[in-house]
Amino acid sequence: MILVAGALHIEPAGRTAYLDGCAEVVAQARGTEGCRDFALSADLLDPSRINVFECWDTEAQLQRFRGSGPNSGQQEAILRADVHEYRV
Template identity: 55%
Template sequence: MLIVAGHLVVDPPARAAYLDGCVEVVDRARSTPGCPDFALSPDLTDPARINIFECWTDRGSVEAFRGSGTGDGQDAAIRDASVAEYEIAEIRSLT
């Protein structure tokens, strides 16, 4: 299991449009085999921040999807980013 998590920073007035432009990316990811969850969300306290959470069953699924991620317009809107991939060895359900 792989978790990709972190955040992007965009200009605050551009955040809503950026997220609107990501709806297709989220839908595409969630329909990709090996992707149980994929979410982009506005941060509740920082108007420039977009939180990222992705869950993947294997590295091959992540790598197959990466080529179909954001477009040039979205990339240009990103002012800063901090995103990391975590390989999970064990999972303990909390629900």
């Protein structure tokens, strides 16, 4: 099993819009074979932070999904990312 966990940091004023724009990606991920969980959420203490958590059956399934990635607007909004993969 592969866990992906960490945080994205964006401008606080844009966080709600960023998360709203990710709803389709979350739904798509959760419907993908091998995805056990996929969540993006607003941090309760840091207004610039978005918490990331994913759980996948295999690395191959994760990588197939990963090919879609964030759109260019989402990518440009990320000021810093601290997200890591863990094999369990």
